[in-house]
Amino acid sequence: MSSHRKARSSTGRPFSGRALRTVLLAAGAAGVATAVPAQAATGSGHAAFASDHVFSHADRAHHTQARDSFTIRQFGTVNAASARNQANAVSAGCSADDHCRSVALSFQIVTFAGQRTHLNAVNLSDAANKSCTGCQTLAGAYQFVVSTPTPFTFDAAHKRRLNDIHRRLDTLSRSTLPAAELKTRVDALAGEVTKVLDDAVAHAPKGHVKPDVTLHRHLDGWPGH
Template sequence: MSSHRKPRPTSNNFTQRAVRAGLLAAGVAGVATAVPAQAATAAPQHAAVASDYVFSHADRAHHTQAKDSFTIRQYGDVNAAGVRNQANAVSAGCSADDECRSVALSFQIVTFAGARTHLNAVNLSDAANKKCTGCQTLAGAYQFVVSTPTPITFDGDTRRQLDDIHRRLDGLTRSSLPATELKSRVDGLAAEVSSVLHDAVARAPKGEAQPSVTLHRHLDGWPGH
């Protein structure tokens, strides 16, 4: 069977730019602050960058590959921020009698503060079957951008709720659920994350600008969407 890959959306679908107070920015220039791979709280800074990437590859030697990431990155006041979240899954060389399953899921939570912060947010996923009849391949990227007038730090209750969602994401990723059901269940976890973040924002100090929680979601999968 020939290689199949869904056409990628244009870059405009992948890149979402926003600026507090309704301004648009062309991007983030001069961003050079490194960020730890997992949850981190950064000191106040002028610019910040974060990148998270999950990749899974299933083939005849490794019929099932399932990976996920759940990162929390909290920044203080920033003038500019560039954040990228990506998930890629590949199934290759298997058959209907010898199926492969590849799952890659990435949840990224980023918080920042500032009255006029230039934000460049990129969130994308891609699932590909390469000569793989009957294989199940799913890639999902979920990016949560939290913007507040003043810096916030998640309290213990918020952390516990997010940790619980992370544990359940791990379980779903490694489950044998059909791809269509898995998508629905993962979407449910994303909705829970959004709810927890909205509650945290509601308890944050108030300012002239309204706080916001924005979810960027991209799912790609075989068979079907």
């Protein structure tokens, strides 16, 4: 059995203008969908944790598998926060005449408040073809980190815009678009999310620390063009 992987890509906009210590990790065990309890997320002096993981597996029995996730984790004011986002896609045992398609996409939005918050943010993706000639496999992890001096919540208008993007992500993940075009379309949706978040923090309560939105993006796919 052979296994093929393409190098993943990562982009991000750096944190700026705030007293925030950020630690980015690129390894560790797979996470599951969990979140910090609400009572811990809203009070100061607490730590918060969230983990989201999307996995898809296509093979001769299930030629097409598509999974996606769009989660919003609002931590409130915390001293420390840990957020993990992961997407894994596998295509196995198919052929060029009987090919497979596996897509896993995870969008995670994390908001937190505080002037000296320790953030541990992990964002991973991996796509693998295992003895799968002519198969299309795509894994994309998009992690949006929103930092504000004081807690805020999304208003109805911003929620509607995010819900609309979520619906379109569902449609894209289940489409039959070639992997290269699918990447472009998903990147465009991520750009829309960033614009919504930028607009939301512009209307958030002001403080001594400038609000900021950072995108961590990891894409891994086969074929890799």
